[in-house]
Amino acid sequence: MITAERKPLAEIKESIAPYKKLLVVGCGSCVAECASGGEKETALLASQLRMDARKEGRDLEIKEITIDRQCVYEFIDQLADAIDRYDAVLSLGCGAGVQAVAEVFGRTHVIPALNTTFIGQTKEAGLWIENCRACGDCKLDYFADVCPVTRCAKGLFNGPCGGSKEGKCEVDPDTPCAWQLIVTRLEERGKLDAMEKVYPPARWSRKGGKGPRKITREDQRA
C-alpha cells in the first residue's frame, strides 16, 4: 500500500486561497487504509475548511466526493459531472492520484492535500511501516522475505553488520534489526545455510535514474 500524511493545514489553505468553489476528492484505496485520504478524512478536512472559512468570513463552497481509486481512469470519470462546477480540486489521493486526475481534467488545478510517504504495511491499528523501496529488483526470496534494502538502515545484502543490540538496530533502537529477523526466520525454516552465500549487488539501474519507470503488458492493453 502507498502511505501518505495530510499536509499542514496552513499549506493547504495557502494553495486553495485563490478559489471559492472547491471539490475535495478522497481516494478509497491505499490512503483510506492508512487513514489519510479516505472518505472519513475527506469529510474531516472539508469540515475543517468550511469552519475555517466561516470563522474568517470568507466565501468557500465545498463538495466532498470519494472515489475508489484516483489513479485509474474508470474511477476518475466519476468526477466528470461535478468538476466543471468547481474552481479547483483538492485531492486526498497519493501523488499518482493527483497527477492522474490532473491529466484527465487538464484545465482544472488539482491541489495535493497529502504528502505521499512510502510503500508500507499496516503493522497494527494506527501504525504503518515502510517495507518496500520499489527498487525494481526484488530479492526477498534470498532474505527470508525481509527486505534488507528497506528495513536495514545500512541496506546490507551481506549482513548482519554486528551492531544490533537485543534484536534492535543500532541506528534506531525502536526498529527491529532486519538481519536479526532474516537469521531468525531462516533458522525457523531450516534454511540457515543461505547465510553462507555471498549476494551480489542489486541491479540498481532498475530503481530509477532514467526518468519515470513504466511497466508495459501487451496482454493487458486495449
Add this chain to the structure above:
Amino acid sequence: MAIFFCRQLDAGQDLNRRSLEKELGSRIRFFPLPCSGRIEALHLLKALESGADKVYLVTCPVGACRYREGNVRAKKRLAYAQGLIEEIGLERERLELVVPSVPPRTTIDRIARDLLAEETKLAPSPLRVKERGEERRTGKGYRQEGVRR
C-alpha cells in the same frame, strides 16, 4: 450544546434525555452512542460546524467500559479532534471529555444540567455567531447536518 454519551451509563437515558430536550428545546442536543468507542472525530466536528458552542463526550469511567476499551479509544479520538479545531483557531475546550465518578450513580439529564451550569464560561462559537447572522438574512433555522441520531 451537543452531548454525545454512552448509553450504558444510564439505563433510563431514553426518557431522561428526551424530557430535558423537551424542556430546553434547541439549547441542547443528545446523541446516544452504543458505546463511547463509536465516536468519530467527524461527529464532533460536524456538531461544531452545525453551530454547537460546545460539544461534550460522556464516557463510562476508566475500567468500566462494557466493551473493555471503548472509552479509551473515545478519549484518543476526542484529543485528535481537539487538535483539528485548534488548527483552525477554535479553542480546544469546545470539545470536552466528561467521565463520571466510579461507579456512575447519576443520570444523563443530571450530568447535562451540571454541564449547562458551567456553559457560560465559554464565549459563543464564532461559527454560531456567523450562522445567526446568516439565519437573519435567509430565515433558515439551526440544523444538525450530517450527525445521525
